Amino acid sequence: MDIQLSRRIVLFFLSIFLCSGCTTNKDEQVAPTAKNGFLDLTSTNVNSGLTIPLSGEWKFYWNQFILPRKNAKDSNDQFIFKKSPSVWNDTEYFGTTVGSFGYASYELDIKLSKDSPAMAMYIPDIGTAYELYINGELLSQAGIVSKTANNSKAQYRPQIITLPNIDHLNIIIHVSNYQNLWGGYWYPIQLGKVETIFRERQIQSGLSIAVCIAAGMMACYNLIFYIFRRKDMTPLLFAIHCILILLRALTTGERIGHLAFDFLSWEILNRIEYFSTFCSGPVLYTFLYRFIPNEFWKKYGFYFNFPLYTMCVLILTTPNTFYAIFLNPLLFYIFFTVIPGWMIMILIGVFKKQKGAWVLLMGYFGLMVANVNDSLVIFGLLNSFYMIPYGQIFLIISHSIIISKRYSNSLTESENISHQMKTLVTSTQKIMSSPDYTSAAKSALEILSENNKDNKELYIFLPDTSGKTWKRYSIDTKFDLKVTEVSDLIEDRSSGLEFNRLKEPIILNDRLFLPITQKEHIFLILDIPAKSFTRNESDMDWVQGIAYALTLSLQNLMRQDINQLAIIGELTSEIAHDIGHHVLLIQKSLQYIELNPTLNFTLFKQAKKEIEALSNLSVDILEFSKKRIFLDLKLINAKDFFSSVEEDLILLFENSDIKLNFQNLSSDWIKIDELRMRRVCLNIAKNCLDLKEEVSEFSVLIQSENSALIIIMEDDGPGINDNLKDIIFNTKLESSKPQGTGLGLSIVRKIANAHGGEILLTSNPKGGTRFSILLPLS
Template identity: 25%
Template sequence: MHTEDVSKYRAQGGVLVLDSYDWDRKHSLRLNGEWLFYWKQLWVPEVLQLEPEVERAVRYVELPSDWNGLNGPQDIPGRGYGTYRLTIKIAPDVDTLTLKMPYVRTAYKLWVNGELAAAVGEVGAFGNSKPHYSSKVIVVKPQFGTLDLIIQASNSHHRSGGMWDTPVLGSPERMQSELQLNLSIETIVVGGLLILGIHHLSLYAFRRKEKESVYFGIFCVLMGIRSLFLGESVIYYWFPGISWYVSNVLEYICYFIAVPSCLMFLYLVYPHEMKRWPVLVMSWLSVLSTLAVLLLSPPWFTYGMLLYEWAVKVAAVYVVAMMMVAHWRRREGTIFVLFGVGAYLTTLAAEMLYENDRLYAGGITFIGFLIGVLSVSFIVGSRFSKAITTVESLSRQMKELNAGLEQKIRERTAELERINLSLELVNEDLARMETSRRHLLSNISHDLGTPMTLIQGYVEALMDGVVDREQEQQYLKLIHNRITGLNRLIKDLFQLSKLEARQMEFDIQIVDTEELFQFFVERYELELAGAGIRFETSSYRLTPTEGRTTQVRVDMNRIDQVLTNIIYNAVKYTPKGGLIQLQFTVDEHALVVQVQDSGAGIAPEDLPYIFDRFYKKDKSRNTSGGGSGLGLAIAKEIIDYHGGRIWAQSRLGQGARLAFMLPLVK
């Protein structure tokens, strides 16, 4: 982009002096300035050469500008006809130049040095004009250092008439390169807008929730189509014969629909800042303007653009203000909108300087507009990127969740299997408890009923006087024994109930296992010897302790009660001269105490129930046999309280082994 000030090369009084202009080194020059203008006169060169032009020159017109409202004897409307003339002074050594004509509303003829050089549309007076737009690049040859340009123009189909832009003069090579550059830029812009539009429409096709994509896509497509008719108007290079009416209708409708689409896009992205009513107003205005274009004939539909452009300017100010508010509120993407607006306004200002010969920057408005649209498209891109990131994150979480679910399913399955196994064990326990309950009822009825019956019989005998004096003491002794057995039974029941409810007090102490062993050896050795039963003791350590002592937390009295129940139960079923073995085994985690007898053993069907209440191997025995059937049940509860476990092993004819385990102190 060149920044040379070319304002000194301006026409004055219908003459433009360029005899010092270096056409080979400098860019092509816009023929701005004062042109002679003949309103409602279609002069040909022959007439102007015969008559003094000062008499026919109604006024001067400053280009670039249309002829609407020029000051003079009468106010000039947009519809009409007239003749432009400019004389250019060029250095005599310049033999060939290129003249690029602008798009003239809406028809023109061009003479260069008295020869017809170009004609677009049909020029006519009193509404006989036929409109057409076409690009013309003409090779001209100065005569004696002069170029005399005469342009007839007529307009019956547009609100504005004449040349709103100026012809451009330059060397053939430079003109060709500049034209190709401008056409390339505009083609890139058109293609970029169309690609952006189609891209965002396709995004909406795959993700219907993102409605802002469809509005932004419509805006880009419509502005891409409209850009075909702006600037160099590449559409006329591709389709030179396209109808003037069709091209204008397309341009207007695209513009009318694109603006509310852009506003709707911004409203959906920033609903807290952009209000709905401005969008509705522009939408209704767009609908009315579009209907006017479709229903009215030219030039009447072109007047709707005036009102619409004012509305667009107001809407643009409103949008910029709301974007600044959104940026102040730290809304996402506002910096892109403001940057895009800034880029477009900057290039628009440069274009205005170019039109006033202050800066050579023609055609960059298209670049600014494309940069602005690309900047705004980053909003949609960032939203989709976040959506995709969110989807990927959710997908990753779902994979992790699925993996976790599979693991949980495996864990739950294992847990259910454990629960099922537990239920099976519970069912077995319930069945065992039911059996125990039947045994309990049977034993209670037997162990309480039989002594009470006997006591009742003894008392009745004493009351009836059938007992001799010598036998009274014997009967009273029998009654006393029966009552003592019942008291023992009730006491054991009460103790067992307190143990099961964990209401029994324990005096827990830390005791060395060796001391515990010595205590119980001394405790039972003499007693069993007096009962005529051999008693053997032994202790083992399964892991080397290297001088370290092993200890357990116990209540000595309660453990003594457990061992007493077990040993005396063994004594009961061991014949005279039999053997009872007491064995202490210490491993890495626990102390195991085992009592083995040489009695008859326990039947397999009785083995699971020996730790239940009132269970006895001999169902026919009663309390007179010396037991309540609660001793082993009490022993089990005491061991459970200590965090241990008690069990029994036996084979018929080979004696029985009862053992319990106590955890060591860590």
């Protein structure tokens, strides 16, 4: 197919697709065109700011460099009249068809009015090397013109020249091409007033520079963004897209890259131009897919982009004369598949009301209009101005808006989730600390009511053991709790919803029913207004968190009731055994004192020690019997307090072979119950002392980190097996110790939790057991 014909077909369909109705205003002055190698401008008012493209019928001399001259004249040189600007490929010249490579001369005579102002010319690309003579004088050139390929050098160098102030111009252009698939005078030279030409070029150059700066800055910004957050590929894709726009802006239009990097060969810069064009398609598709996921594109997107991938490979690996063969077919493909594909994907996003779809639609529509407009202008089918710099800036702005909006929404959502997580933690603590079922349900309802924007009723349904009747918990405006029994079918409120068959959250009559199941049995159901708690996923997660917190609280209360009854009998015999053990030792000490008065002091210390142990056991039993420990908190200095604890431990390990290492690195102020925290330390130390034959060293380290005080107590004993780790802090400890109920460690955790802290049990890397107590600093 003829190259010119194929291009015009593409441009014709494009003009119908995007530019239908674009016509020149009849009131505007139309620039004349050349006929038979002559352009008459004597009646054209160039003072109006009109720029005249030197188009029409030029004299075309194939394989001839005619001599420069001041006036057109008859000669023996053979020529034809050729409509220009256009490529010379496939031109019929005296029975031969002009191919890609060779050289030629173009000639045009121009007649100006005698009162014409100072004139100038803007000379764009001419393929691919040229010399321009006006009235016999060489005024402009790019590359090296030659009759042989070895001596010819291709170059793009747009430039402006000023013209002599005369009323007649004879223009001769010598053109040679041995590098590009197409050659000739292919872009129109613009003629106009000096002021007009310079002003238009300054505007176009300024826009090209603005595009380069904007693309470069956005590429750097998004690359840095991606480096610090590699989880999301969107900034990287946008950065690559901006880099491609930058390369495209440097190598097209004003050819800033050709002017700034003239040390690079024409071949390299030409590859960059085409690669940036065809690589942008897959990048844009991938970028779009991040915002508007599409199952069709997920399956077939690679196949749609495959021709573009292939073209990119050809551009990088083959000469221009080969990969340029596929430009026209790929133009058809892009304009009838790629561009409509973009639009369809975005329109689907608009239809589905996906975030940012409208902004993307405007950005891509603006770019396509700019591309089509410039294509029609270049080929003389539309009298307009070049819009591609505006389209590229518009696209960058639209992408920047959508990405900024996306991350703004993400930041807002993150802040909301952070706030909800904080409230969920405090709410969970409040619910979990409830002493009974009624208090737990009331706490959950009070927390939910704080986010109930519609001020509609909130209900919690709990089944009885049979599952046939339910207890409904609700609160009034004064936060007074109401408990009523209902059946498992609430017809007036849920259209016959049967609770026992409810497996997943559902919305009925603007009410959200959220079941919490345990082993396929419904544990509880929340009945709340849907609009107040389903605005987004984070709201739903928060509601579920409250529901699970209530579930855990109720389960703990049930377990505590069962455990309390179960272990009372078990503990009775063991407590009696422990009491008897200490009483027996006291009795023996008293008998020895009576029989041998000289041992009074030693035996007195032993008896006192056993009495203290017995007293500590009684306190453990008392603390264990309480569901909640009420602390006597005081603000004290950690250094002073743990110095006294060190003295107690020194006394405790006296007369044993256990070495005590004590490090107190904290001097912060902390709010604690001194007596109970002292018992925590002594109970853990006594646990080590009971294994004194297997322990040689006991270490204590107190330090502050961030907003917590950390107490690490560890020994080098035999350690604790994995099974024991799981139950060591339970209310009943089945330990291998020779004496003791095992209540000490359970009380330790209860005291730590009452202080708002936690205790962790791990294995010492060097062997033994490590207790880590974490307490909040005041």
